[in-house]
Amino acid sequence: MYKLVNAGPSPYGRKVAVALHEKGLPFETIYDLPWAEATETRRHSPLEQLPILLRDNGEAIYDSSFILDWLEWFHPETALLPGPLEDRVQARRLQVLGERLMEVAQAMIFEHHRPAPAQAVIERQERKLNSGLAAAEELVANSVIEGDRPHLGEIALATTVLAWEFVIEQGMIPKLPALVWSSRFSNIAKLVRRLECRESFERSRPKPMTVDFDTELK
Template structure:
């Protein structure tokens, strides 16, 4: 398998963490979807990363689709429960974590526009989404060791990738100050080899 993506994308990092946790072999092909010579549109009509190219040259895109597929490839460390309430709970965590990534990446893109074209109200709206999501996740996590109980699952990987991206791109948000439960979870996740090996290069 080949994974098309960048070292700084939180969506790509989520997939790479799953690959590491599942002990699956793959080739990482670096690509900047914002560059003029990006390969992404050849594999994803939306021009986004990550893209996973399978041995049969079939292509999967969108991190949620890719990680669901990867979890079926090996019984090692199953990360997504079978269909039912537990599975829905995991996917709900993933959805809100991805929402944080969406808002954070939107803030970054807005900050890269010419100063006179930037919208402070747009940035504030994204920041509000992030804080609301953090408050919700912190409350939902409570004193549990992991997002859905006592075992690591996709929910934790998605949340860890999202919070890692805030640390990387939006450190001024200082999310730990108000979210002790998430800070405790992040400290535990950051010690895992799958998280250590996928940290962005400047983090």
């Protein structure tokens, strides 16, 4: 059985958990605090980043994007990427947007928590978020990819924007306007609300976690 080292609210770990559920692969989740002194993360990832997928033989697979690729390679019987090349390209494009949007959001959130936030940096990240969401909205609106399961692009986008909702609801971050997406991007909202009803999303709901921004920003 696989073990997934994850952080409670992490969209990176959640997208791997969703993929594991969609593929019908049993796994155990180990919740970790990657910035603590002695952690599972440090033991298994030279980058000290989550998530990490542990195999029974002790091999550690790290970086969420690579883990998703690895699962496609070693468990291709339940594919989470479409077969036709053009459809696969579109799915990958949406996956890139979903993953990079989370990175941009993190950069903006961290900048807000600095003692003297740089407004120019915040505005640049907000611009990236708005343009990235607009691009994702267009891709979702024009998608003709068929399939009974969500593809990796849809999973990446959904887990990212749902993570924003969760951390705002939990009071982990302020309600930053750039992260309030559902009323502005109706096609993304329709996709995400549909995916939320799937068992894979129900079983991988995020969990609260104390985030020490002072430690993270050192």
